[in-house]
Amino acid sequence: MLVEFFFLLKKAGLPVSITEFLALLAALEKRVASADVEDFYYLARACLIKDERHYDRYDQVFAAHFQGAEMRFAEIAGEIPLEWLRKQAELMLSEEEKQRIEALGGWEELMQSLRDRLAEQDDRHQGGNKWIGTAGTSPFGAHGYNPEGVRIGQEGAGQRSAVKIWDKRAYRNLDDSVELGTRNIKLALRRLRRFAREGAADELDLDDTINATARNAGWLDIKMVPERHNAMKLLLFFDVGGSMDPYVRVCEELFSAVRSEFKHMEYFYFHNFVYENLWKDNYRRHAERTPTYEVLRTFSKDYRVIFVGDAMMSPYEITVAGGSIEHWNEESGLVWMQRVLEHFPFAIWLNPEPVGAWKHIPSARITRELMQDRMFPLTLEGLDAGVRELKRNRQNPVTLS
Amino acid sequence: MNDNRFSGTDTYIADDDLQMAVNAAVTLQRPLLVKGEPGTGKTQLAEEIARSLGMPLHEWHIKSTTKARQGLYEYDAVARLRDSQLGDDKVKDISNYILRGKLWEAFVSDQRPVLLIDEIDKADIEFPNDLLQELDRMEFFVYETQELVQAKNRPVVIITSNNEKELPDAFLRRCFFHYIAFPNHDTMKKIVKVHFPDLKKDLLQEALNSFFAVRDVPGLKKRPSTSELLDWIKLLLAEDIPVETLRGKDARKTIPVLHGALLKNEQDVHLFERLVFLDKRNAR
Known part of the structure; x- marks a missing residue:
């Protein structure tokens, strides 16, 4: 039964491994959890699920798998749950109602048909008059009108019923199925690291110390060097708005990954294509702009430049002066792009659109030509290839084509 | 076992x-x-x-x-x-x-x-x-x-x-x-009880109400958490704030007293003030 559950979790796309499954079995063997299904739910979650974003999916799989198994658990644990149900029902029911239950065939009958229906039913149910669920007139379920109703998944007598916890699915909004985690992005970006010694000298330089001590006729002469830091400088240009909206998430991930990995990191936004102005704050994009010339002046040639954009626009927005959809640009985007690329020999363009679509979009084709083929898809492999490109030493910078 | x-x-x-x-x-x-x-x-x-x-x-x-x-x-x-x-x-x-x-x-x-x-x-x-x-x-x-x-x-x-x-x-x-997970209202009550056993019931209730209302304000950068609530209650007790100051007002419409303990980000305070301002204007 547990193996089945394990494979169900795996099928649901949860990253569970055999090690974790064995840990769960070991915990069960050591009797960390009693035969209570709620305990088991918590224990299995602590063992198997390692990310709160997966809690919701775990709840769903658990509910699907153990809907029927609840009863089996009840049997394992003895007759208590049944007794409990009976007691609660007896408390709630009047004499008259109890007689009507007898008319239906008595308690045993009622429980038997409950079991049967649990087996038949395979998903959550609301309303109606047969299935178990909430707010119906079936004899089984919560908030029912039927006097013979058996409560399932309801709070009672200060004891929380197990079903309710995963029925609540409290972790719903934390779930996400983004495949590109920031960790993967960071690992791809790590290749960009280039270590150099800068700043305060706080590390012992062993070679130099030995050397100096020897020169000092054996008297110790300690030499210190600064710790190695990542000296790679990075400049990012993000396309925002319009057609980029579906990719906001992946861009945010890239951004946050880059930000924590690089000390020298600057970013600017543009819309569709690079013109004479860029900006750092999208809310005040009209008030606070940075002239592109200033960017070129501020950042030295050794900055690595990454453009992120889908390059989806009318070709005129690139090739013609005044082609921008936002303002009147004196010089075409093409000219500006060439200026930027001339200044920064190390540059790539990351495109969230799938590679296959590029050649069908004229603007993407033009941009790719402008970038001298240095356009990569915004996937892990693309990022990897792009980073390798950035590390390559380009002897002859971009020339006008 | x-x-x-x-x-x-x-x-x-x-x-x-x-x-x-x-x-x-x-x-x-x-x-x-x-x-x-x-x-x-x-x-x-x-x-x-x-x-x-x-x-x-x-x-x-x-x-x-x-x-x-x-x-x-x-x-x-x-x-x-x-x-x-x-x-x-x-x-x-x-x-x-x-x-x-x-x-x-x-x-x-x-x-x-x-x-x-x-x-x-x-x-x-x-x-x-x-x-x-x-x-x-x-x-x-x-x-x-x-x-x-x-x-x-x-x-x-x-x-x-x-x-x-x-x-x-x-x-x-x-x-x-x-x-x-962030504690719900009942658990929070228990937590506060553990830290302030002598806290008056009505003050606790009012403080919790305003606290959860503040947490519900959409768009806060840093939502106040348990430790902030405990600090805030400590402050309320130290300053001897009467229950009446907290009571009877929708927390969304007023800035709770000593809110510095709850909101630690000036943008959040601004946002809060703006919401309060809008609410007041709408009420008029």
């Missing part, structure tokens, strides 16, 4: 699922990774486990510059070199210059200890990977002295993370995991 089961303490309210996770980690001798919103008592958990199970506590606070090595031991070569210059006899024994790290200390503890590795996500991205073997086998090798350090008693390892970096899968597989 087991007499040293953790079930919360008189100053720490632990939910059923947290207790289960802790007990699983204690019994199976595997690390427990705890995540959760800031201020939900992740770090405090280790202290409370140590206290309630009567174990010594070793704390290792991680910074961005912390290296995995430092938790095991450090070889102070510079001191040894200096001593050799001064002709100190100590210099002959290299073990005089091996400085024990937190992990080592925990490993050689006579009694089973609790080891807290606090904010593991602060360190370099490779940090957790460097500790895999040490946490798995609870042993490591000291190359300088050719000595194998093995845990006398496998410590209860509690690791906290604020989610600043994703942790590697290989590391996660070796841990139990628990996410401390």
Whole structure:
């Protein structure tokens, strides 16, 4: 039964491994959890699920798998749950109602048909008059009108019923199925690291110390060097708005990954294509702009430049002066792009659109030509290839084509 | 089943699922990774486990510059070199210059200890990977002295993370995991009760109402958490604020007194003031 559950979790796309499954079995063997299904739910979650974003999916799989198994658990644990149900029902029911239950065939009958229906039913149910669920007139379920109703998944007598916890699915909004985690992005970006010694000298330089001590006729002469830091400088240009909206998430991930990995990191936004102005704050994009010339002046040639954009626009927005959809640009985007690329020999363009679509979009084709083929898809492999490109030493910078 | 089961303490309210996770980690001798919103008592958990199970506590606070090595031991070569210059006899024994790290200390503890590795996500991205073997086998090798350090008693390892970096899968597989969800109204009441047993009922009710209302304000950068609530109540008590000041007003329409304890970000305060302003104008 547990193996089945394990494979169900795996099928649901949860990253569970055999090690974790064995840990769960070991915990069960050591009797960390009693035969209570709620305990088991918590224990299995602590063992198997390692990310709160997966809690919701775990709840769903658990509910699907153990809907029927609840009863089996009840049997394992003895007759208590049944007794409990009976007691609660007896408390709630009047004499008259109890007689009507007898008319239906008595308690045993009622429980038997409950079991049967649990087996038949395979998903959550609301309303109606047969299935178990909430707010119906079936004899089984919560908030029912039927006097013979058996409560399932309801709070009672200060004891929380197990079903309710995963029925609540409290972790719903934390779930996400983004495949590109920031960790993967960071690992791809790590290749960009280039270590150099800068700043305060706080590390012992062993070679130099030995050397100096020897020169000092054996008297110790300690030499210190600064710790190695990542000296790679990075400049990012993000396309925002319009057609980029579906990719906001992946861009945010890239951004946050880059930000924590690089000390020298600057970013600017543009819309569709690079013109004479860029900006750092999208809310005040009209008030606070940075002239592109200033960017070129501020950042030295050794900055690595990454453009992120889908390059989806009318070709005129690139090739013609005044082609921008936002303002009147004196010089075409093409000219500006060439200026930027001339200044920064190390540059790539990351495109969230799938590679296959590029050649069908004229603007993407033009941009790719402008970038001298240095356009990569915004996937892990693309990022990897792009980073390798950035590390390559380009002897002859971009020339006008 | 087991007499040293953790079930919360008189100053720490632990939910059923947290207790289960802790007990699983204690019994199976595997690390427990705890995540959760800031201020939900992740770090405090280790202290409370140590206290309630009567174990010594070793704390290792991680910074961005912390290296995995430092938790095991450090070889102070510079001191040894200096001593050799001064002709100190100590210099002959290299073990005089091996400085024990937190992990080592925990490993050689006579009694089973609790080891807290606090904010593991602060360190370099490779940090957790460097500790895999040490946490798995609870042993490591000291190359300088050719000595194998093995845990006398496998410590209860509690690791906290604020989610600043994703942790590697290989590391996660070796841990139990628990996410401390934000407490609901009832649990929060219990938590406050534990910290302020003499608090008047009506003041508690009003404070909690405004607190949860503030948390519900959409778009806050940093929503106030348990520790902020406790600070705020402490302030309310210290300033002797009467219940009436809190009562009868919708927290969305007024800024609660001493809100500095709840909102720690000037943008949040601005946002709050703007909402209050809009509400007032609409009411007119």
